[in-house]
Amino acid sequence: MAEISNNNSEEPRKGLNFVEQIVADDLAAGKNGGRLNTRFPPEPNGYLHIGHAKAICMDFGVAEKFGGTCNLRFDDTNPTKEDVEYVESIKEDIHWLGFDWGNREYYASDYFPKLFDLAIRLIKEGKAYVDDQSSEEIAAQKGTPTSPGTNSPYRDRSVEENLDLFLRMNAGEFEEGSRVLRAKIDMASSNMHFRDPIMYRIIKTPHHRTGTTWKVYPMYDFAHGQSDYFEGVTHSICTLEFVPHRPLYDYFIDELADESYRPRQIEFNRLNLTYTVMSKRKLLQLVKEGLVAGWDDPRMPTICGLRRRGYTPESIKSFIDAIGYTKYEALNDISLLEHSIREDLNKRANRVSAVIDPVKVVITNYPEGQTEMLTIENNPEDPEAGSHEMPFSRELYIERADFMENPPKKFFRLAPDREVRLKAGYIIKCTGFDKDAEGNITEIRCEYDPESKSGMPGSMRKVKGTLHWVSAAHCKDAEVRLYDRLFSCENPAEEKDRDFRELLNPDSLKVVSNVKIEPYLAETAHVGDHYQFQRIGYFTVDPDTNAADGKIVFNRTISLKDSWAKEQSKNS
Ligand code: ATP
Numbered sequence: 001m002a003e004i005s006n007n008n009s010e011e012p013r014k015g016l017n018f019v020e021q022i023v024a025d026d027l028a029a030g031k032n033g034g035r036l037n038t039r040f041p042p043e044p045n046g047y048l049h050i051g052h053a054k055a056i057c058m059d060f061g062v063a064e065k066f067g068g069t070c071n072l073r074f075d076d077t078n079p080t081k082e083d084v085e086y087v088e089s090i091k092e093d094i095h096w097l098g099f100d101w102g103n104r105e106y107y108a109s110d111y112f113p114k115l116f117d118l119a120i121r122l123i124k125e126g127k128a129y130v131d132d133q134s135s136e137e138i139a140a141q142k143g144t145p146t147s148p149g150t151n152s153p154y155r156d157r158s159v160e161e162n163l164d165l166f167l168r169m170n171a172g173e174f175e176e177g178s179r180v181l182r183a184k185i186d187m188a189s190s191n192m193h194f195r196d197p198i199m200y201r202i203i204k205t206p207h208h209r210t211g212t213t214w215k216v217y218p219m220y221d222f223a224h225g226q227s228d229y230f231e232g233v234t235h236s237i238c239t240l241e242f243v244p245h246r247p248l249y250d251y252f253i254d255e256l257a258d259e260s261y262r263p264r265q266i267e268f269n270r271l272n273l274t275y276t277v278m279s280k281r282k283l284l285q286l287v288k289e290g291l292v293a294g295w296d297d298p299r300m301p302t303i304c305g306l307r308r309r310g311y312t313p314e315s316i317k318s319f320i321d322a323i324g325y326t327k328y329e330a331l332n333d334i335s336l337l338e339h340s341i342r343e344d345l346n347k348r349a350n351r352v353s354a355v356i357d358p359v360k361v362v363i364t365n366y367p368e369g370q371t372e373m374l375t376i377e378n379n380p381e382d383p384e385a386g387s388h389e390m391p392f393s394r395e396l397y398i399e400r401a402d403f404m405e406n407p408p409k410k411f412f413r414l415a416p417d418r419e420v421r422l423k424a425g426y427i428i429k430c431t432g433f434d435k436d437a438e439g440n441i442t443e444i445r446c447e448y449d450p451e452s453k454s455g456m457p458g459s460m461r462k463v464k465g466t467l468h469w470v471s472a473a474h475c476k477d478a479e480v481r482l483y484d485r486l487f488s489c490e491n492p493a494e495e496k497d498r499d500f501r502e503l504l505n506p507d508s509l510k511v512v513s514n515v516k517i518e519p520y521l522a523e524t525a526h527v528g529d530h531y532q533f534q535r536i537g538y539f540t541v542d543p544d545t546n547a548a549d550g551k552i553v554f555n556r557t558i559s560l561k562d563s564w565a566k567e568q569s570k571n572s
């Protein structure tokens with residue numbers, strides 16, 4: 001019987017993704033002297049987003065796993081779009097995710113002299129030429145994947161003329177767009193990237209690190225592989241759109257490398273998320289046009305936005321683990337990310353009471369002026385978390401939605417003549433209520449059952465509903481920002497007929513300013529802390545809390561309802 005054979009020499013090892021397997025094989029084969037060096041190469045032209053986090057977890061993660069190192073390299077080859085603000089934010093975000101590059105902080109701009117020398121050498125060897133055509137003319141000559149391109153009329157310039165023009169390009173003698181340096185490879189190549197790719201273009205905007213030293217700047221394809229080589233990078237891990245660039249990566253590496261060492265490009269699938277956009281260009285547009293409050297707006301898929309929203313590094317990493325690394329593009333469900341943060345916060349967030357839409361309750365049989373302290377467990381999921389005290393008194397606030405004048409049968413909250421338990425407290429029964437001229441409930445009257453105190457003997461009596469509440473005399477005011485998904489359609493980038501900005505979710509932010517919070521929360525909350533508001537969701541303390549009026553501002557990280565977990569249990 002014929003056996004189906006695996007043409008890989010070894011079985012895939014358990015627990016390793018395909019990139020890690022390649023790395024393990026290269027190390028086992030003693031390539032590059034057994035060295036492992038990866039790099040994360042952001043262009044400092046925007047803030048990092050969760051897609052970058054996937055690349056960071058791979059680049060730094062694989063180095064950590066196999067005892068190698070990972071460089072941070074800023075791919076700063078286009079001064080028109082780049083800025084030090086972005087450099088600083090990128091470093092902060094990588095550290096926050098829990099990774100460190102030690103002293104290996106590099107810049108592609110550090111290699112401009114070496115890259116320039118290589119370009120000069122290629123010109124001298126007849127492998128590069130200056131083209132005087134416009135970018136439109138060059139594009140028109142590219143051909144198509146099935147038909148060859150056309151040679152530029154400048155392709156056969158003499159070496160002397162090419163050298164002279166290239167040096168003058170860099171001296172600033174020519175206008176932007178008037179000339180480029182191209183590699184002389186093959187205008188009929190089946191790989192479009194080989195059809196005399198552009199190596200250098202003229203840019204006169206000063207560079208954030210090199211100032212006005214250079215007037216020509218290398219293109220990605222002429223900078224990236226060589227930068228890897230100059231740094232000693234062994235595994236250059238990137239996303240799938242670079243697969244067709246790989247032969248060109250290798251072509252330029254061939255100009256530099258010998259048998260002892262050469263970097264290798266490996267590609268994995270991008271992270272794409274539903275209900276958001278991941279393109280830095282679009283994210284920049286949202287910021288510039290004021291459609292969000294900034295790069296760190298809690299609705300943004302940026303790392304700083306997620307942090308401000310209340311996401312933890314652990315939740316982001318566990319999401320990235322769950323989606324994994326493959327060779328196929330996919331769209332990842334945002335509800336899986338939301339599931340990850342719920343799981344994480346469920347373990348770490350203290351439970352507290354906050355009433356978002358308050359209505360007053362008066363316990364008519366409770367003595368005026370009396371206060372008693374009730375004990376609340378901080379986190380039933382964490383025995384170490386302890387407990388805190390919460391004052392109970394005659395006047396309370398509960399959620400408006402927890403009372404109905406004419407409730408349906410299945411309404412297990414408060415209604416005339418019905419009973420509910422107050423969380424960690426007593427059972428109360430509604431005895432009356434007042435309404436204003438518009439029919440809004442203004443006050444609910446109840447009587448409490450003194451025998452029903454939670455945790456006391458005699459409290460065994462069961463009622464169906466339990467409500468959260470705060471004591472009116474003791475609570476503090478807070479502001480709550482209820483965030484929802486940024487877009488109202490699943491894949492805004494796919495909607496070809498409509499501008500992505502028209503697809504923004506109009507209800508992605510609701511600000512509630514009259515929220516009542518229990519004293520413990522007001523006393524303990526620090527910017528960045530996580531809490532579970534009982535029955536409502538997970539919230540974090542926003543940096544705006546430190547602004548003038550002293551009110552604590554909470555961002556809703558995520559509501560309690562988990563659509564992902566529900567789907568999974570339905571499917572299993
Ligand atoms: P652009 O090049 O259009 O400005 P970019 O998103 O590719 O945008 P870079 O700063 O070049 O931004 O990205 C740095 C690294 O992060 C690259 O190696 C890139 O492959 C990786 N990366 C970017 N977006 C994603 C994503 N959505 N999923 C996984 N990795 C990504």
Ligand code: MG
Pocket residue numbers: 043
């Ligand atoms: Mg890029």
